[in-house]
Amino acid sequence: MQTILKTEHVNKYFYEPQKFQVLKDINLEVRQGEFLSLVGKSGCGKSTLLYVISTMDTDYEGTLEINGMQLTGKTQNELARFRNEHIGFVFQFHFLLPEFSVLQNVMIPALKLGKYTEKEIEARAMEKLKLLGVEEHATKRASKLSGGQQQRVAIARALINDPAIIMGDEPTGNLDSYNSQVVFDMFRQITSEFGQTIITVTHDEEFAANSDRVVEMSDGMIIGSKANLRPEKQ
Template structure:
């Protein structure tokens, strides 16, 4: 594999079995380069969120091969996948999933504390720097439930960045945001991919968001069009 290819999906096939057997993904294959900002688009039911969950290693019930950072992840054990995800993949969902009683800073620290490669003091400092990058350092000690929706989503991005993952995966990361905050989040992602060489793969319904990405992959009925 060439050095600049960070993710490779080969002939990914996925079925749902309820209420009856249904093929959601049909031989989906593509490569993603390091530092690329990629949008996954398609109508509801096209398979884009299902594909993201396969790419993120959270869904392992598929046929085909998934390679990230030259590591074949297909058929690995759940605990190995969880460890790989925590170190190499950051997640930003439509809903921020912050712990409401924790401060913004504490929420950002959680994945790094789990990874356990740095001291708590170092992690706190890095978390604060990430909040600063996202213009939120003044809110660092505020409880998550006291922040606005746009601020909460930026805290979620800081949390996704804390372990310096190779890939950030977003599932409708701006889905709950107004136009202004959508632009803020887009600009943050753009800067991360350009300045830090981190890869972004985002599922989105937002045409403006998608059209400003480096590349769009459109799914229709489980096939790339």
């Protein structure tokens, strides 16, 4: 399996209210198709690490490489373009654009990328919505959907550009057990069937236990990395 994401000696500091080191010499390597969970107590720096490797946060020391491309030192606009094409996001709060329809929400990142025509994008968006079982809500306004439905739409949006990596910041944190299971199954399917990589920050122990690898953090350091042996994977 080839390496999709690699960090070397990443350090990060917060300066408010006083100087504080949040990430201490993080060396992380993620392989393609891996389903990785980042766990640890609140304030251990796992979300901060996620935002660094998501390219949204550029204020760090060390280097970040995704898909063999060095991303440290690139401009915000270059990074935005990179995220658009290679990274999908699923957040704890669903962050759909409330004025737009479900379908439009899914289509926007693809329209931004501009790789396909609008017709094709619409067809692809419907396909993703079908995959997540929310296609019957396609024409509804995003704000009219329930939390679980919104999160599924958010996953469809994350998938629309077929990104190499999908990053989740507690994607099940706000969901009931049924919807959590739906999201988990979806992630599982994405990695095994489509070969995409998933990195999520989670507090959900069961969720973490069922992923391929659990990386545990404490006080800004990685203190353990444990691969879960899964029968169907072996």
